[in-house]
Amino acid sequence: MTVPEPDRYISFCNIDCDKNADRLIEILNVHLQAGHGGEPWLKYFQNKQQEQEKRAHDNLHFIGNQLNVLYKYFGDCEDEDALALLYQIEQECC
Numbered sequence: 372m373t374v375p376e377p378d379r380y381i382s383f384c385n386i387d388c389d390k391n392a393d394r395l396i397e398i399l400n401v402h403l404q405a406g407h408g409g410e411p412w413l414k415y416f417q418n419k420q421q422e423q424e425k426r427a428h429d430n431l432h433f434i435g436n437q438l439n440v441l442y443k444y445f446g447d448c449e450d451e452d453a454l455a456l457l458y459q460i461e462q463e464c465c
Contacts, residue, residue: 388464392430395460398453399441407448415440435465 403413423433434441438461445453 386463388431388460389429391456391460391464392434395434395441395453395456396430398450398456399444402444402448402450402453408444412444412447416444431460431464434460438465 399416402408403416406413419433419437423430434457438457441457442454445457
């Protein structure tokens with residue numbers, strides 16, 4: 372039996388949005404802890420993550436609200452894997 376390609380317009384079955392969102396946030400935090408992008412990026416994301424926690428939003432919600440900023444940040448970091456995962460999340464889950 373073959374599993375059909377995930378298509379969010381049909382069903383979210385076989386799409387692990389939360390797991391992928393958690394993975395992307397882990398990648399983001401690794402970059403931030405390494406100081407990639409400098410102090411302005413660190414402060415920006417710290418502020419946004421504090422807002423996320425205060426509002427009890429999950430990582431998928433955070434990513435959906437920060438898509439353009441995350442594309443810019445991961446582009447500046449030249450992290451093609453993070454960009455690919457971000458694109459996948461956007462296409463499948465947002």
